[in-house]
Amino acid sequence: MRALNLLASRVTAVTIQPMCELLGMNCNVPTDIRFSFSGLVERGGRTGEHRDGWGISFYEGTASRTFHDPRASVESEIAELVRGHSVKSLNVICHIRKATNGRVCLANTHPFTRELWGRSWTFAHNGKLKGVKKLPLTFYEPIGTTDSEYAFCWMLGHIRDRFPKPPRTEGGLRGCVQGLADELNKLGTFNMLLCDARHLFCYCSTNLTWLTRRAPFGKATLIDRELTVDFSEETTPRDIVTVIATQPLTRHEPWTVMEPGSLVIFQDGVTV
Amino acid sequence: MRALNLLASRVTAVTIQPMCELLGMNCNVPTDIRFSFSGLVERGGRTGEHRDGWGISFYEGTASRTFHDPRASVESEIAELVRGHSVKSLNVICHIRKATNGRVCLANTHPFTRELWGRSWTFAHNGKLKGVKKLPLTFYEPIGTTDSEYAFCWMLGHIRDRFPKPPRTEGGLRGCVQGLADELNKLGTFNMLLCDARHLFCYCSTNLTWLTRRAPFGKATLIDRELTVDFSEETTPRDIVTVIATQPLTRHEPWTVMEPGSLVIFQDGVTV
Numbered sequence: 001m002r003a004l005n006l007l008a009s010r011v012t013a014v015t016i017q018p019m020c021e022l023l024g025m026n027c028n029v030p031t032d033i034r035f036s037f038s039g040l041v042e043r044g045g046r047t048g049e050h051r052d053g054w055g056i057s058f059y060e061g062t063a064s065r066t067f068h069d070p071r072a073s074v075e076s077e078i079a080e081l082v083r084g085h086s087v088k089s090l091n092v093i094c095h096i097r098k099a100t101n102g103r104v105c106l107a108n109t110h111p112f113t114r115e116l117w118g119r120s121w122t123f124a125h126n127g128k129l130k131g132v133k134k135l136p137l138t139f140y141e142p143i144g145t146t147d148s149e150y151a152f153c154w155m156l157g158h159i160r161d162r163f164p165k166p167p168r169t170e171g172g173l174r175g176c177v178q179g180l181a182d183e184l185n186k187l188g189t190f191n192m193l194l195c196d197a198r199h200l201f202c203y204c205s206t207n208l209t210w211l212t213r214r215a216p217f218g219k220a221t222l223i224d225r226e227l228t229v230d231f232s233e234e235t236t237p238r239d240i241v242t243v244i245a246t247q248p249l250t251r252h253e254p255w256t257v258m259e260p261g262s263l264v265i266f267q268d269g270v271t272v
Numbered sequence: 273m274r275a276l277n278l279l280a281s282r283v284t285a286v287t288i289q290p291m292c293e294l295l296g297m298n299c300n301v302p303t304d305i306r307f308s309f310s311g312l313v314e315r316g317g318r319t320g321e322h323r324d325g326w327g328i329s330f331y332e333g334t335a336s337r338t339f340h341d342p343r344a345s346v347e348s349e350i351a352e353l354v355r356g357h358s359v360k361s362l363n364v365i366c367h368i369r370k371a372t373n374g375r376v377c378l379a380n381t382h383p384f385t386r387e388l389w390g391r392s393w394t395f396a397h398n399g400k401l402k403g404v405k406k407l408p409l410t411f412y413e414p415i416g417t418t419d420s421e422y423a424f425c426w427m428l429g430h431i432r433d434r435f436p437k438p439p440r441t442e443g444g445l446r447g448c449v450q451g452l453a454d455e456l457n458k459l460g461t462f463n464m465l466l467c468d469a470r471h472l473f474c475y476c477s478t479n480l481t482w483l484t485r486r487a488p489f490g491k492a493t494l495i496d497r498e499l500t501v502d503f504s505e506e507t508t509p510r511d512i513v514t515v516i517a518t519q520p521l522t523r524h525e526p527w528t529v530m531e532p533g534s535l536v537i538f539q540d541g542v543t544v
Contacts, residue, residue: 062379077353081353106336115415117413141390143335143390
C-alpha cells in the first residue's frame with residue numbers, strides 16, 4: 001500500500017510540481033472561469049499534491065467575493081458549488097495550497113484581501129520568502145501566519161504610502177509594483193497574482209504562464225482531466241480572455257512562459 | 273393576481289417589517305448556526321420582503337469568511353450551500369437586505385469586512401443614516417455606495433485612531449464603540465452587529481433582540497418555517513450560545529428585547 005502511494009506520488013510529480021498553484025483571469029467582458037477552474041482543482045489532491053486548502057476571488061466592479069476552504073479542493077463542497085455555479089467576472093484570482101509556511105487554517109488560505117482607494121485588492125502567491133517578516137509593516141497587518149500574507153501587507157502598505165490616491169496612469173504603479181516584487185523575489189520564490197479591481201498584476205519568479213484567447217475561438221482540452229470546450233460556442237467575436245497559471249492548463253494552445261523577474265499587467269484581457 | 277400579491281404582502285407585513293434583517297451568534301464552543309439561518313433566509317423573499325441580497329460571515333480564529341449573494345436568499349444557491357454545510361464558529365454575523373440606500377450589487381451587500389490589529393472585523397447594519405457621508409473618513413474607504421459601509425469605515429477609522437494597538441481590557445473599547453454608535457444613531461436608525469473576532473458588539477437603535485441558550489437545553493421552533501430542533505441532542509452541558517436578531521426567530525423562548533440606544537457586548541456566549 002505504501003509502495004503504491006509512493007508510486008502515485010512519483011507519477012503525479014512528473015506533471016505537477018508540489019508547490020502552490022495559481023490561476024488568474026482577466027477579460028474585457030465578464031467571463032465564466034469554470035473550465036480552467038475544473039482543471040486546477042484536480043491539482044488539489046488528485047493530479048497534484050496541493051491538499052492544504054484553496055480559495056478563489058471573483059470581482060464585480062470594485063468589490064470582490066472570495067470562497068475559501070482550508071480543505072483539499074477535490075474534496076470540497078464549496079469547490080463543487082463554484083464548479084456548478086456560473087459566476088462571470090472581469091478579474092479572478094485562484095490559489096490551491098501546498099502548505100510550506102503556516103499551518104492549514106482559514107487565516108492562512110489565499111487569496112488575501114485588503115481595501116485601498118475604496119477598492120478591494122486581492123493577492124495570491126506561490127513560493128517561499130525567507131526572512132520576509134523582518135520587513136517593517138506600516139498600515140496593513142497579517143491576520144494569519146504565512147509569509148505570503150505578510151508580503152502582501154508589506155507591498156500594499158508601500159503602494160498606499162507612495163499613492164495615497166489612485167495614480168492617473170499605470171506607469172507609476174507599474175514601477176512601484178515591479179520594484180516591490182523584485183525586493184521580495186530576492187528573499188526566495190515570488191510568483192504572484194495581484195488585482196486592484198482593474199488591473200491584474202502577474203509577477204514571475206520561477207513559474208508563471210499566460211494565454212490570451214480571442215476570435216477566432218477554437219477548442220481547448222484540459223491537461224488535468226478529460227474535458228474539452230469549444231469556446232466559439234461560448235463567446236462573441238469581441239471577447240478577449242487571458243488566463244494566467246503557474247503551469248499550462250490546456251494542451252495544444254500557445255501558452256507564453258514568463259521570464260523570471262518579469263511583471264505583466266493585464267487590463268481588459270490585454271497587456272498594458 | 274395583483275390582489276392576491278397585495279394580500280400576501282399584507283400578511284407577511286404583519287409578522288416581519290420590510291427592513292433589513294440582522295442575525296448574529298456568539299458562543300463559547302464552535303456552533304452550527306444553520307437552525308437560525310434557515311429561519312432568517314425565509315425572510316429573504318418568502319415570509320419577508322428582503323429580496324436584495326444577503327451575506328454571512330463566519331469566524332475561524334482571527335479570520336472570517338463571508339458568503340455574499342446579491343440575489344434573494346430564498347432563491348440563492350449559495351444560501352442552499354450554507355444551509356446544507358455545517359460550519360461551526362464562535363462568531364457569526366448575517367444580514368439579509370431590503371435595499372434602501374445604494375443599488376443591489378455585491379459591493380453593497382453586507383456584512384462588510386476590514387482588517388484592524390491583524391484581525392478581521394465584520395459589520396452589518398439595519399436602518400438608514402441621513403447625511404452620514406458628510407462625516408470625514410481617515411483610514412478606511414467604502415468600496416460600495418451604502419450609508420452602512422460608510423458608517424463602518426468611519427467607526428473603524430476612529431477605533432484605529434483611538435487604539436492603534438488592541439486595548440488590554442474591554443472597558444475603553446466599549447466606551448469608544450458606544451460613543452460612535454450614539455453619534456450614528458442621531459442620523460437615523462442604527463441597529464448594528466460588529467465583530468472584532470473576539471467580541472460581538474450589538475447596538476440597538478429600534479429593533480434588536482437576543483437569546484442565550486445554555487443547559488438544560490430544550491426544544492425550539494422557528495417562527496418563519498416549520499422546523500423544531502431539540503438542542504439537548506446537539507449540545508454538551510457546558511455550551512453557551514447566544515443568538516441576536518432584529519426580531520425573535522423562535523416561539524416560546526425568552527428573547528430579551530434591547531433598549532433603544534443600548535450596546536451589549538458578548539464574548540464566549542455571555543455579556544461582558
